[in-house]
Amino acid sequence: MSEYVENAKFKLDEAKYYYEQMKVNFQDRTKFLFSLDAFLSAARAVTFVFQNARTRVDESVMKWYDTVTDGWKKDKVMRLLVEMRNVSIKEHTPQMQTTATLHFGIDVVFADSLSIKKVSPDGKGGERTTPQVTAAQESEVKPQAPASSTVISRSFYDLPEWLDQDNDVMRLCEEWLGKLEGFIAEAEKMVR
């Protein structure tokens, strides 16, 4: 296989590795963003390898490459990859919007005394009255922080106006990978 296809394939494998790292680190914001940066860099480099080999590559292969990448210029998902990678290099890690579920524990304090009556089917019952809460006990009650949280989704935040679709990061990265895999598979067939 040609050296440049091997090198592009290596970059694709690198992008796949960082996509897996994004999955593994999904709950950890910092590690997730670091892995996303590495993913964007590796995924973008797949085609850079071809561009820079232009003078050494067979003309028919480059013609095919130009047709494919021209099509990608109209593809909103592929355009977003390029844009996000540029943001990542020149400005900062792409900003995220995170959706998470928060799990709370709530302490309920009744200011007055409370009577609880238990009614059983067998007729046996009971009644219990809680003591009235003192002012000191009332002041001890503090709002509780969430006990735990689970991130459900991460989406790109600063989006270009032309993007009119679901901006879930994992879905977009998976779509990028799928397109790059198809591109490399086609390239392998061409140079075989």
Add this chain to the structure above:
Amino acid sequence: MNAKEKLEEALYFLLQMRQSYVDRKRFIYNMNAFLNAARNVTFTLQEEFAHDSKFKVWYPQKQKEMKEDKLMGFFNDLRLISVHKKGSQKHSLSVKAAYIFPKDGKSFQASTVGYAESKHSDDDRVEMNSLGLVFPSESGGAKIVEPVYTLVTDWKFEKAPEGYQARDILALCIEYYHKLKQLVEEAQIVLLKKE
């Protein structure tokens, strides 16, 4: 400061490089991510303070120093290779492979464990199955014993800058990281101090 965040990202991947040192592919992936994050430290610094008058005085002098610094120049070129030209940089690696040789009554009177060390260039694209050892088989042909595991024991750049050739890749990346850290710390003092 965005540059400080990029520096933290570079440190994260430097630690990942240390953890994955023995693994041929993961080490290179982590090195590429380190180079990418490290190079972005100066990009983000320039972007963030582009309109800062103190930066306009301070940074050209720093750029001059970085250009004169062999190690900084070397790493800048490496990132360009990593992103634009090739899948990875030219490097050599020493690989230790472990084998279990089955008892054959000829070469091995009993099942034997053995090790072999070899040095490769990244052009060799060394894989587990390419490190198999060839022995004569009982039928007169050849049999290949493949390694049960391989470990990379040393990573070197093929063209390390003068004065740095003896050091391995991880040591050079650590030194590069520290130079960037110093730059960011100085930027914080110079650019963020209140008049």
